[in-house]
Amino acid sequence: MKECAVYDFDTAVSRAGTFAEKYEARERFFGKPDVEPFWVADMDLPTPAFIPDALRARLEHPMFGYTEQYRDVFDAIGWWMENEHGAAVEHNWISLSPSVVTSISVAVQSLTKPGENVVVLSPVYGPFFSCAQINGRTVSDCPLTVENGRMNMDFDAVETAVQKPETKLLIHCNPHNPGGRVWEPAELEKLARLCAENGVVIFSDEIHCDIVYPPNRHLSMLNVEIARGNCIVAHSIGKTFNCGGLQASFTLIPEAGLRTRFRAGLDRSHCGDINLLGKTALTAALSPEGAEYKRQLNAYLHENIRQVCDKLGGLDSVEIIKPEATFLVWCDFRKRGHWQDVFKRLVHEANVALSGGTFFGPAGEGWFRINCAHPRAQLLAAVERILRVFH
Ligand SMILES: Cc1ncc(COP(=O)(O)O)c(C=O)c1O
Incomplete structure (x- = not known):
């Protein structure tokens, strides 16, 4: 059996000259x-060194032409979601995307019309607002409350916002940036129920789901039964593996009709793929x-x-x-x-x-x-x- 690497996080590495x-x-x-x-x-x-090693190995070949969406990429995503998050994912649920924000923007464009409404629970990662606003959609903000150093959802505010006939999409951060909250099953179920009852799609941005501290456990929206029919889950190797610049992300959509609508949006913008080095890094990263x-x-x-x-x-x-x-x-x-x-x-x-x-x-x-x-x-x-x- 291969010896397990021990990672050194204490030695500072200069980023000078990398255009960080x-x-x-x-x-x-x-x-x-x-x-x-x-x-x-x-x-x-x-x-971790095994990612640059995989990139170097690919760079040995002198051609960097167009690539297929090859099976290893989908196997790696499926393996990671099942082993690290207990979510069984079918290959046809997966769509590749250069970044989570690209997928948010595509969701806004393909699932809502200009003038329709998007719900966010702030404070939250800025592009949740801007992706809606740049595309001419309105935003209903349902600010989180803070009690005893912990953020909570204001379900009354969410209920009012999702009941508006013009609301079509809710963008949720799970776990939450910047509040660092791991949402509990009952909270996610309640949120999902409110959205399902009002025909609102949930975009669950799970980019931070690998960095979770015990005893907390991340629950993917994929494992919230009531959300199965109306959720898009997005993830990436950007945060966990410090690969944001490689732009390798993906979405998971269990429901076929929603997947078709979202993919039509990816196709319209021609952004449903990731580049060769992103695929190489993702395949190496999402592994034992x-x-x-x-x-x-x-x-x-x-x-x-x-x-x-x-x-x-x-x-x-x-x-x-x-x-x-x-x-x-x-x-x-x-x-x-x-x-x-x-x-x-x-x-x-x-x-x-x-x-x-x-x-x-x-x-x-x-x-x-x-x-x-x-x-x-x-x-x-x-x-x-x-x-x-x-x-
Ligand atoms: C919640 C959240 N979503 C998305 C992103 C950006 O992801 P990407 O680079 O894949 O668009 C960030 C980056 O900080 C983030 O915190």
């Missing part, structure tokens, strides 16, 4: 080109080796999260949401002044670039999100600087 957005866009977004970046949700932890990497990664991130929350939790008048999933910690600085002043102090005094809450919708104003997928020493040094500025 998190670094290159600092001047544009923070006005300070050397601020330490803890914003964009990709990891400063290396992709990938599952072992994920286990070690989760253990490392869990400890990072624990230490960051313990330390920031000591700050006066700053509330921290300890995530049950994701490598992101959502922090409420509203009692520490206007968000623009807090932002300036974070950048210019603490030398840290965090994601500002308004990216996640109006409910995010005054909040900041810190990306904890960094070597621990680098992350904790940044947290110490935040503590010194806001003690």
Whole structure:
């Protein structure tokens, strides 16, 4: 039997010269080109070596022409969903897509008409709003509530929003970014029931579903019985394997009619495929080796999260949401002044670039999100600087 690799997440790896957005866009977004970046949700932890090995092996061949959607890709997705998420997936449910956001946009375009309505539960990943708005759809926002450091859905607000005749789609983040919430079966069932009863499709963005901390367990919408007929589940290797730049994503749609409508949208935009290197990486990642990497990664991130929350939790008048999933910690600085002043102090005094809450919708104003997928020493040094500025 092959010896199991032990992954080193402590050694910092420079991203200089790689055009990483998190670094290159600092001047544009923070006005300070050397601020330490803890914003964009990709990891400063290396992709496991078996992925670059697979890419290198493919690069040995000198031709990079058009590729089929070959069986290994579908087998890898099916294996991962079954073994890591207990979801039995049929190959014909799978559609490839360059990114989850592409799939959200296609869902908006193909399942709703201009002027119709899309429901989101904010604060939530910004493109949930923008994909609807750019396409001329309205958005009903049903803000999550925060109780005892945990986010909850406002089911009354969701019920009102899905009952509107013009509502056709609800985009849900499962697990939740930025709140780090792992939704419980009863919550997902209730949400799915409200959508099913009102003929609203659920787009379940499950891109963060591999980074989940015990005792929490991710439940895919695929395993919520009542959602079977009206859900689209989206996933990708972007977060788990630090492969966002390879653009390798997929959707899973059990119901044939919905799948046909969604695929017609992919075909209209000619975006129902991923590139050759994305396919190579995805096939290598969604494997037993990938599952072992994920286990070690989760253990490392869990400890990072624990230490960051313990330390920031000591700050006066700053509330921290300890995530049950994701490598992101959502922090409420509203009692520490206007968000623009807090932002300036974070950048210019603490030398840290965090994601500002308004990216996640109006409910995010005054909040900041810190990306904890960094070597621990680098992350904790940044947290110490935040503590010194806001003690
Ligand atoms: C909830 C969520 N969905 C989608 C994405 C982006 O995924 P992709 O690059 O596949 O569009 C992110 C990235 O941060 C995210 O947090």
